[in-house]
Amino acid sequence: MATIMTVDDTASMRQMISFTLSSVGYEVIQAADGAEALKLAQDRKVDLVIADVNMPNMDGIALVKSLRALDTYKFTPILMLTTESQAGKRDQGKSAGATGWIVKPFNPEQLVNVVRKVLG
Amino acid sequence: MIPSALANRWWVWATVAAIGSWAWVLPFVPFGVAFGSGCAIAITVVLLVGHGIKLHGLRRMPVPYAAPAAEESDAPAEDEIDALLAKPDEIEQVPPVDQILASMEADNHRRRLEDLLRRWVDVAQRYSEAALMLRKEIYAVVQHTEQAANTISSSFQAVINKATLQAREAMELLEGTQGGATDGAPQSLTDFIRVSDERLTKMADEVVRVADLSVQMVKELDGVQSRTQAIDGFLLDVEKLADQTSLLALNADIEAARVGEHGRGFSVVAQEVRRLSQRSHEFSDRIRQHLKEVKVGLHKTYGDMRNLSAADMEHALKIKDDVVALTRSLEDKNREVAETVGRINTTSREIAQDVHNVVVSLQFHDITSQKLKGMLELMDELRRTLFHLMQETMVNGKNLLPPKDGAAANGEESADSHTASGDAALRKLRTVGAPKNGPSVELF
Numbered sequence: 110m111a112t113i114m115t116v117d118d119t120a121s122m123r124q125m126i127s128f129t130l131s132s133v134g135y136e137v138i139q140a141a142d143g144a145e146a147l148k149l150a151q152d153r154k155v156d157l158v159i160a161d162v163n164m165p166n167m168d169g170i171a172l173v174k175s176l177r178a179l180d181t182y183k184f185t186p187i188l189m190l191t192t193e194s195q196a197g198k199r200d201q202g203k204s205a206g207a208t209g210w211i212v213k214p215f216n217p218e219q220l221v222n223v224v225r226k227v228l229g
Numbered sequence: 230m231i232p233s234a235l236a237n238r239w240w241v242w243a244t245v246a247a248i249g250s251w252a253w254v255l256p257f258v259p260f261g262v263a264f265g266s267g268c269a270i271a272i273t274v275v276l277l278v279g280h281g282i283k284l285h286g287l288r289r290m291p292v293p294y295a296a297p298a299a300e301e302s303d304a305p306a307e308d309e310i311d312a313l314l315a316k317p318d319e320i321e322q323v324p325p326v327d328q329i330l331a332s333m334e335a336d337n338h339r340r341r342l343e344d345l346l347r348r349w350v351d352v353a354q355r356y357s358e359a360a361l362m363l364r365k366e367i368y369a370v371v372q373h374t375e376q377a378a379n380t381i382s383s384s385f386q387a388v389i390n391k392a393t394l395q396a397r398e399a400m401e402l403l404e405g406t407q408g409g410a411t412d413g414a415p416q417s418l419t420d421f422i423r424v425s426d427e428r429l430t431k432m433a434d435e436v437v438r439v440a441d442l443s444v445q446m447v448k449e450l451d452g453v454q455s456r457t458q459a460i461d462g463f464l465l466d467v468e469k470l471a472d473q474t475s476l477l478a479l480n481a482d483i484e485a486a487r488v489g490e491h492g493r494g495f496s497v498v499a500q501e502v503r504r505l506s507q508r509s510h511e512f513s514d515r516i517r518q519h520l521k522e523v524k525v526g527l528h529k530t531y532g533d534m535r536n537l538s539a540a541d542m543e544h545a546l547k548i549k550d551d552v553v554a555l556t557r558s559l560e561d562k563n564r565e566v567a568e569t570v571g572r573i574n575t576t577s578r579e580i581a582q583d584v585h586n587v588v589v590s591l592q593f594h595d596i597t598s599q600k601l602k603g604m605l606e607l608m609d610e611l612r613r614t615l616f617h618l619m620q621e622t623m624v625n626g627k628n629l630l631p632p633k634d635g636a637a638a639n640g641e642e643s644a645d646s647h648t649a650s651g652d653a654a655l656r657k658l659r660t661v662g663a664p665k666n667g668p669s670v671e672l673f
Binding site: 117119120121122124125128129132163192213214215216217218 | 375378379381382383386389390393585588589590591592593594595596598599
């Protein structure tokens with residue numbers, strides 16, 4: 110089964126994403142901010158990244174840019190899961206190379222469907 | 230003392246000076262008329278000059294607002310004094326009292342403004358402190374809700390894991406009871422019921438067949454018995470033949486005796502015939518004896534067979550009925566198990582759906598946290614602005630702080646009441662919420 114990395118500075122969010130996806134069989138790893146996520150992603154291959162936008166140290170948009178700069182993550186799906194719903198932020202994410210934009214709160218069923226769709 | 234309203238009037242001073250000067254001169258009127266007149270004039274001039282200097286001093290003070298009463302005092306005081314000196318008879322036309330009043334009003338206004346500013350600085354300081362306190366409180370709220378959200382999230386994760394496990398075990402139980410058989414060995418309850426039913430039915434059928442055979446054997450025994458009775462009849466015939474032969478031998482023996490010596494050989498033959506007849510009787514008796522024993526044995530077997538066939542049939546039929554009833558009961562139980570497992574499965578799915586709803590709702594924490602953090606930024610900005618304004622104000626007006634007691638009493642009262650209610654609200658904020666170590670119990 111695919112490995113998914115969830116990146117969010119709120120522990121409860123990471124926990125909820127983790128258990129929603131692990132309950133349908135995915136392996137889920139967690140990172141508290143963009144910097145930690147970037148380090149983890151280089152240590153091991155991740156098949157999908159679900160990241161928050163507003164985070165300390167390195168925000169979600171910067172994380173997408175950094176991951177896209179790596180050869181191994183050029184085509185890896187990256188979903189943004191955030192409270193930001195303004196078109197401006199969304200466009201920033203899109204131009205940085207994000208695969209999708211999900212506005213919180215997420216519905217577990219909907220998240221699983223989106224994950225299945227982007228993982229193919 | 231002369232009342233202040235009169236003290237500022239030049240003509241009062243002039244009158245007092247004139248009367249005074251003329252009074253002490255009276256005894257020397259004839260000698261001092263000329264001197265006295267000169268002195269009066271000199272005193273009048275001195276008073277007018279003094280009044281002019283005072284007006285000049287008032288005019289040099291800054292007037293911070295455009296008071297309508299001060300509009301007429303644009304001309305410099307020196308000019309007025311010169312005018313007064315030049316034309317002492319025209320003093321009535323310049324009203325310096327209005328100017329004094331105007332400058333006093335301006336002075337009061339400036340003091341009120343200073344006081345207001347002092348209160349503003351005070352309020353800024355208090356609200357800056359309050360903003361810091363609110364920041365701490367909001368941060369604590371964010372921390373507490375995060376902690377609570379984590380706990381709730383973990384708990385629900387455990388709930389859904391257990392529900393999933395329960396559903397899986399229920400499904401395994403259902404598969405165990407409803408699954409198929411492999412290699413003839415029963416793998417499930419359904420299969421077990423089916424195999425048991427088959428085997429027990431086969432056995433009951435066998436018993437019924439054995440019972441049928443017993444009935445046939447009883448019938449066969451009936452035939453054997455009738456044949457033994459026929460043998461009995463044959464034996465009677467054999468005995469009759471032996472009796473007739475014995476009688477014939479006796480007659481031959483009598484006839485031989487009558488013939489005498491010539492019949493001796495015939496007599497021997499007759500004795501032999503009689504002996505054969507006796508042996509025939511003996512054989513017949515022995516056969517009858519054996520036949521009797523056979524008949525007794527047959528009779529007993531016949532009785533046993535009849536009992537056996539009747540009991541077997543009855544027993545076999547009862548076993549078959551019991552097997553059917555047992556199978557039905559097991560099938561019912563199995564159906565109940567399947568239904569219960571189905572219900573458990575439905576409940577598990579419902580729990581999963583409920584937990585999904587909880588997951589959606591729990592994300593409020595993240596959303597509210599971000600909103601609160603946004604508020605924190607605004608509050609920090611407000612606090613910084615207040616602080617800088619306060620600093621600047623204090624540098625520019627060192628005499629403003631600390632606020633003077635009793636100044637503008639009414640205004641300060643209202644400001645104090647505002648800040649007092651703010652402090653009370655903060656104190657209340659700090660006491661709201663359970664202690665960090667969990668709810669405590671205190672008995673008195």
